[in-house]
Amino acid sequence: MSSRSSSEQDADVIVVGAGPAGSTAATYLARAGVDVLLLEKSTFPRDKVCGDGLTPRGVKQLIDLGIDTSEEAGWVHSRGLRILTNELTLELDWPELTSYPPYGVSRTRHDFDELLARTAQRAGARLVERATVNGAITDERSGRVIGVNAKLGEEREPASYRAPLVLACDGVSARLALSVGIEKRDSRPMGVAVRRYYRSPRHTDPFIEGHLELWDRSDPRDPKLLPGYGWAFPLGDGTVNVGLGMLSTSKAFRSTDYRALMRSWLDSTPEEWGFRECNATGKIGGAGLPMGFNRTPHYRDGLLLLGDAGGMVSPFNGEGIPSAMESAKLAAEHVVQALARPEGPSRERALRGYPATLSDLMGGYYRLGNLFAKLIGKPRIMRAATKYGLRINPLIPLVYKGLSGCYDPKDGDVVDRIVATAARLAPSVS
Ligand SMILES: Cc1cc2nc3c(=O)[nH]c(=O)nc-3n(C[C@H](O)[C@H](O)[C@H](O)COP(=O)(O)OP(=O)(O)OC[C@H]3O[C@@H](n4cnc5c(N)ncnc54)[C@H](O)[C@@H]3O)c2cc1C
CATH class of the missing domain: 3.50.50.60 (FAD/NAD(P)-binding domain)
Structure with missing residues (x-):
């Protein structure tokens, strides 16, 4: 050519x-x-x-x-997603689909x-x-x-x-x-996210982890819900990539010191996870997420x-x-x-x-x-969704497939068809 x-x-x-x-x-x-x-x-x-x-x-x-x-070629494989809130932990294997590998x-x-x-x-x-x-x-x-x-x-x-x-x-x-x-x-929504690498015994965890709530437990009698969402992605080399993000639909978006927020959250995670200053390898880095x-x-x-x-x-x-x-x-x-x-x-x-x-x-x-970003920008809606929504078993695959984008748009099961139909019918928000 x-x-x-x-x-x-x-x-x-x-x-x-x-x-x-x-x-x-x-x-x-x-x-x-x-x-x-x-x-x-x-x-x-x-x-x-x-x-x-x-x-x-x-x-x-x-x-x-x-x-x-393959793992032999240097990739760390995850078998699914672990979702954590204050009240519960869900471990969900990646779905078996026509379109995507498991x-x-x-x-x-x-x-x-x-x-x-x-x-x-x-x-x-x-x-x-x-x-x-x-x-x-x-x-x-x-x-x-x-x-x-x-x-x-x-x-x-x-x-x-x-x-x-x-x-x-x-x-x-x-x-x-x-x-x-x-x-x-x-x-349209915009996000900001920050991340840092930590040496951690959890580096071979088979699940990637999504924290739907971030808690500051520095005062155990008065734990505080912080804004934002977090993750921990194991890298198999002794380290875990840990980070958090926030959407522009959240009130705290512009006024937050993301590095301080990260420290408040991680200092409150279990000590044995290793997400502490002394185990950090490198600095906190951040960037925008255009969505x-x-x-x-x-x-x-x-x-x-x-x-x-x-x-x-x-x-x-x-x-x-x-x-x-x-x-x-x-x-x-x-x-x-x-x-x-x-x-x-x-x-x-x-x-x-x-x-x-x-x-x-x-x-x-x-x-x-x-639309989802607009809703979860409201802390009360988000808190109700994580507190009650994730306890309704039939809703879980829907939330999971919807959030991960892992569904078969054409020949999937009933959950896939619901996500695909909702996406087709979703009104424009701008
Ligand atoms: C903290 C954080 C965590 C994230 N985590 C994930 C995650 O786990 N999984 C996921 O899928 N996504 C994640 N994302 C989003 C993901 O990083 C981006 O969506 C993705 O990198 C987009 O790829 P891209 O090729 O469009 O842009 P980029 O990856 O940004 O690549 C742009 C390239 O262009 C080059 N460039 C820029 N300007 C110029 C210029 N003027 N001239 C020449 N070259 C230029 C840059 O050097 C770069 O190489 C995360 C983002 C952030 C900030």
Whole structure:
């Protein structure tokens, strides 16, 4: 396909950002014979603040890419999710489904992102590290994105690259989208999350853990419910990734000192878990979680938005890697079709298929998620849900499949059909 490259263009497609979205898209495109330039501001291996956990929905994406997800290949497998509240602990195995495997995985982003970037390189994508993109180049007449400006290397040498299509995979900062005026939609939920690694005997726990309530028990006679939700994802290497997050729908969202909140919560967890300052390896890191399609349109004038750049973190559980990789696969499919057509209306029709298919895949579920985020932002509703709702046995699979996004949308059981129908019927909240 690179034969289509004209002398003025540097690639068929420029992908900005080599996180899960960018590396996945670059892999699929390169495998289809597209000449791909993958521009990444950092160098691999590098860290990325994350929980490092994938539900089966994310594992499917790795399998689709042809990545060996066995434990021998360095992945830590989880058999399910443990949900904790003040009153109860539920251990739920990942469901048996047609669409997804029955296990989740964990791996530090230090390893994970490099693995994906090298997969893209092996497929033929040209990775340029230390290439910080600072904006789109647009055609003066048509307004169409025709390339990007960047700064290269330590010296920050200016450079520009041209291609008929550009994929914005630059994460929550979304610098590329912003450079062409695609702003964040404040009506959609946003999250903030912080995490830290702790040496812990629980590093081989077969369950990943979700804490629906965080308690400060520094005064045992007067335990205090703190805002936010927590997790503990075992990494099998002696450490556990522990973190907490909060949604913008919560009153405490803007006024919270997240590092102090983390310490109050963890100092109140059982001593034997090891989540104490003396066992911490490294600092607390935090970042924003752009949720529920909070940046649209996902395609305009030669620019496609993928993953966090398109606000694709799940409002139900803060997971963003599966959706980043799902969006990458869809974007690659549409780009390959588009490039096989002449420039003009026919190519545009193929490209407009990307946001439409993305919306079919995630739009309804995220609309439902945005409503969910509004409800759980109200502490009284959340407390009633955790205190009473989780005691109603028939509700548990519904909550579990709904929250994890692990359900069969077409040929599933009755619970899957309820989640799928609710997602289809969910009204828009903006
Ligand atoms: C504390 C925390 C915990 C989380 N836990 C989980 C979890 O357990 N599981 C899960 O699925 N999701 C989790 N998420 C969300 C997840 O991290 C993101 O949704 C996911 O990384 C999105 O992938 P992406 O490829 O879209 O963006 P990113 O992973 O952010 O990748 C963007 C890439 O673009 C590069 N880049 C950025 N700007 C530029 C530029 N100007 N020029 C060139 N390159 C650029 C970056 O260096 C990076 O490599 C968590 C997020 C946070 C903050």
